[in-house]
Amino acid sequence: MSKLDDPAEAQSLPDAMRAESEWLLARETDPSAPAPSPEIAADYAELEALLGSLPSGCAGERWQAEVLRAATALRSRPWWRTPVFRWVTTGALATAASVVVWSLLPRTPDLEVGFRHTSTTRSTPGEHVIGDHLVITARPREAGDLRVYRSDGALVGRCPHGPGCKAGAHGTQTIDITLDAPVQYQVILVDGVSDAPPDGSIDLYLAAARAAHARVIIYQPIDVH
Amino acid sequence: MQEGPPVGSPTIGSNDPSTIETPAWQPPKSRVDRAAEQAALAYVRRGDHAEALNILMDTYGDPVMAFAIRTVRNRELAKDIRQQVFLEAFQGFDGFAARSTLWSWLCGIAYHRCLDELRRLRRASAADDLAALDDLAVAPDLTMEVDRATKRRALEQCLGTLSVPTRTQLLMRCLLGLSHTEIGEIVGAPHSTVQVRISRALPRLRQCLRGEGLAR
Numbered sequence: 001m002s003k004l005d006d007p008a009e010a011q012s013l014p015d016a017m018r019a020e021s022e023w024l025l026a027r028e029t030d031p032s033a034p035a036p037s038p039e040i041a042a043d044y045a046e047l048e049a050l051l052g053s054l055p056s057g058c059a060g061e062r063w064q065a066e067v068l069r070a071a072t073a074l075r076s077r078p079w080w081r082t083p084v085f086r087w088v089t090t091g092a093l094a095t096a097a098s099v100v101v102w103s104l105l106p107r108t109p110d111l112e113v114g115f116r117h118t119s120t121t122r123s124t125p126g127e128h129v130i131g132d133h134l135v136i137t138a139r140p141r142e143a144g145d146l147r148v149y150r151s152d153g154a155l156v157g158r159c160p161h162g163p164g165c166k167a168g169a170h171g172t173q174t175i176d177i178t179l180d181a182p183v184q185y186q187v188i189l190v191d192g193v194s195d196a197p198p199d200g201s202i203d204l205y206l207a208a209a210r211a212a213h214a215r216v217i218i219y220q221p222i223d224v225h
Numbered sequence: 226m227q228e229g230p231p232v233g234s235p236t237i238g239s240n241d242p243s244t245i246e247t248p249a250w251q252p253p254k255s256r257v258d259r260a261a262e263q264a265a266l267a268y269v270r271r272g273d274h275a276e277a278l279n280i281l282m283d284t285y286g287d288p289v290m291a292f293a294i295r296t297v298r299n300r301e302l303a304k305d306i307r308q309q310v311f312l313e314a315f316q317g318f319d320g321f322a323a324r325s326t327l328w329s330w331l332c333g334i335a336y337h338r339c340l341d342e343l344r345r346l347r348r349a350s351a352a353d354d355l356a357a358l359d360d361l362a363v364a365p366d367l368t369m370e371v372d373r374a375t376k377r378r379a380l381e382q383c384l385g386t387l388s389v390p391t392r393t394q395l396l397m398r399c400l401l402g403l404s405h406t407e408i409g410e411i412v413g414a415p416h417s418t419v420q421v422r423i424s425r426a427l428p429r430l431r432q433c434l435r436g437e438g439l440a441r
Contacts (some may be wrong), residue, residue: 017428024428032249052400055287058287073317
């Protein structure tokens with residue numbers, strides 16, 4: 001029975017076979033290396049001759065014409081039916097499909113709120129004091145409107161086209177403002193509306209956004225001491 | 226272990242030790258046909274791949290088949306592999322960088338297609354077609370003396386006892402005439418590993434033949 005691999009073959013050979021194996025190895029570099037015995041040398045000579053003359057058993061068969069026909073058919077195959085073209089086309093189509101699916105996937109608008117403390121302020125973690133910077137980065141899915149209102153009704157940050165606004169790549173909006181009053185600050189991202197009222201109170205603004213069926217994301221109120 | 230052959234059985238070598246001569250050992254003869262290779266390469270350069278293929282099939286078709294049938298041990302599979310080998314060569318002529326001989330290149334293709342086939346079959350023994358190998362022991366030379374046919378038949382059986390890596394490397398060396406380095410490049414092993422593997426396989430093969438009463 002044949003095997004795909006046989007660990008037993010890697011095991012050490014019996015002494016007699018090992019001597020023969022060592023001689024077979026030695027004669028590769030020194031053809032005159034002495035054999036364990038002349039009989040053994042003659043045995044191997046005949047064994048190798050037998051191995052070298054094993055027949056194909058197919059002499060005289062007309063197999064070549066068949067291969068040539070298949071080869072010619074391959075050669076004359078139009079380029080768009082070649083395996084390479086098929087692979088490239090399949091790859092390109094798969095890539096295109098992935099891009100389309102990815103572009104159609106609903107992307108969640110992203111809103112990140114952070115704080116930068118200046119050396120002159122003494123805020124503790126989780127507590128915000130006058131002088132701290134409020135840094136908001138928004139990545140709206142569609143046309144977005146990012147605003148920061150104070151609880152006294154003042155609009156202190158707005159993106160795009162407002163105070164503290166910096167537009168980045170891929171529609172990213174960043175507002176960096178100084179927290180300048182001991183009040184509550186409210187961060188609002190309205191996604192999917194382009195005609196939100198340019199000013200007005202927070203209530204009017206939210207009402208207009210909701211009336212336009214825009215997505216409204218309101219960050220938790222920020223208390224400043 | 227059998228000490229000797231049964232009375233009247235043929236053995237490898239003469240039965241009379243006093244007549245044994247031990248000529249200097251010669252490594253297996255390379256099968257590379259330089260003239261055929263040059264002609265084939267000239268046709269490849271001219272873009273006449275069909276003619277190059279013809280030359281290669283004429284020159285190397287038989288040894289490729291002989292190797293394939295002993296590796297997969299099934300005549301029909303071996304025929305398919307032979308066809309695949311030459312078709313693959315035909316498609317690969319443009320990429321042949323002449324860093325090796327065409328023969329060694331073909332042997333590499335044959336080796337890998339045989340392994341593919343064996344992997345497909347999962348078990349090497351699944352496709353054993355010993356009747357076909359028996360036929361090979363007496364064909365095509367029907368006038369071959371009986372003891373040689375017997376030895377060849379036993380050899381075919383004993384080859385089947387070797388693992389596929391050992392068998393293929395032994396055949397690449399002794400049947401296809403490749404060097405250890407060429408075999409190593411094909412199977413992805415150092416030539417020294419190939420050398421050791423083959424030097425251990427031959428005694429096992431001789432031992433097997435002794436078991437069949439065909440060696441001293």
